[in-house]
Amino acid sequence: MTARIPLPDGWADRPFRVGDALDAGVGRSRLRSGDLDRPFWGVRIPAASQGAGPTVNGGAWVPVRRAELEAMARALLVRMPPGAFFSHATAALLLGLPVPTRLARLRPVHVGVPAPAAAMKARDIVGPSVRIEPDDLVDRGSLRLTGPARTWLDLAALLTLGELVAIGDHLLYWESPILTRDELADALEKYPSRRGLRLARTALPLLRTRSESPRESLLRVIIVLACLPEPECNYNVFDDEGRFLARGDLVYPEYKLLLEYQGDHHRTDRAQWRSDIRRVGRLEDRGWQVLQFTDDDLRDPTTLVARISRRLRAKGAQL
Known part of the structure; x- marks a missing residue:
């Protein structure tokens, strides 16, 4: 069996762009080798770092492991434009919020881009160019994503009223609150033209601090x-x-x-x-x-x- 051509130093344990690999002299046949996965178009990642695939949590609310989603998100970083961030369901999962099953998926990945820059368009990636303030973003290691208040507001465009209240209850839970009701109210005032705003305004007074599921x-x-x-x-x-x-x-x-x-x-x-x-x-x-x-x-x-x-x-x- 012919030995595989080694990748450049430091590339065997991290995601990289196909274009960068070609520029570094890596052949196209090497990029099609079985030891490299293709999480997104134009990206390669060592197969061993991809994880074991989705698993279903018996309660059926979050059927993906956060570590697995984080690995996929890190792979996408090499293709994301400057200033881009993870948002909506992807941000909610990375924050550990109880997203309903239909949204708790590895794909598509939700990526936002600060307006007026053009939205990122690619297979398995969704997300618009949006207005967002820097203090509404948080860093989780190398990943930048919308913070809890902005994520809750963004989810209002994707969820039912009951589902949005459930996530809001989780954020306010009295034993370990992630944020306050006032912070959610401030997010509503800061982005008055957001899609889903009416649902978020209806949900806010329904939130309680002692709901446990x-x-x-x-x-x-x-x-x-x-x-x-x-x-x-x-x-x-x-x-x-x-x-x-x-x-x-x-x-x-x-x-x-x-x-x-x-x-x-x-x-x-x-x-x-x-x-x-x-x-x-x-x-x-x-x-x-x-x-x-x-x-x-x-x-x-x-x-x-x-x-x-x-x-x-x-x-x-x-x-």
């Missing part, structure tokens, strides 16, 4: 938009003697009604399944009622709302 946020938004009373988020329930009973996703303390989103792990994890049954029993023994919901319920909000309404009326709520 995207599905909880989606459930709460459905309830609020239906003009039902808003439940408490992740509320601790105690019995009459002050003993802790449970922590509920969404709770109506006045009516002793607790709403729970049940992901698949509540079904597939035997210990979790048994714990859930004991927990519901403790609550029911003390006069509480528990309504449980799954993804199927979230896809049928009319029936979901009717079910909650009936239970609230039975508990004495005037709706």
Whole structure:
């Protein structure tokens, strides 16, 4: 077997442009070798650095590993024009935000370019020329991307109201807030002509600081938009003697009604399944009622709302 021609010093462990390789004397046949991957047109990268491919996270919200996306983004840096940055879903994934499955993909990569420079046009790359202030960009190692507030605002053009609220809740979560509500409001004022601005303005007052999962946020938004009373988020329930009973996703303390989103792990994890049954029993023994919901319920909000309404009326709520 003929040995492969070595690449120039320092090229065997980093991305490089095909044009630069040709200028350095690397032949086209060498650039077609199996030890080099082609993440983007005009770019080569050592195959060993590409990672093991996408994986699905059981919760189905972020099915790509951030390290894998970072490697792909670094490969694209060699082709990006000066001042370009990662944006929209790509920035959200790099920031670790809970992007919905349909957007949590390695491709296409979202790349923004400061106006008035021309947008970057290439296969598997999307993104316009946009107006952006330097302080709305952050650096993650060698990668420059939109910061959390601008990313949330950009996502308003791609998400539903519930999905945008879910990401906003994640950003504001009280135990480890990434930013404040005021910072999101400032972003709305700074870019008054952004696509999706109306949805972002609707989402902002719906954000809460105690939601612990995207599905909880989606459930709460459905309830609020239906003009039902808003439940408490992740509320601790105690019995009459002050003993802790449970922590509920969404709770109506006045009516002793607790709403729970049940992901698949509540079904597939035997210990979790048994714990859930004991927990519901403790609550029911003390006069509480528990309504449980799954993804199927979230896809049928009319029936979901009717079910909650009936239970609230039975508990004495005037709706």
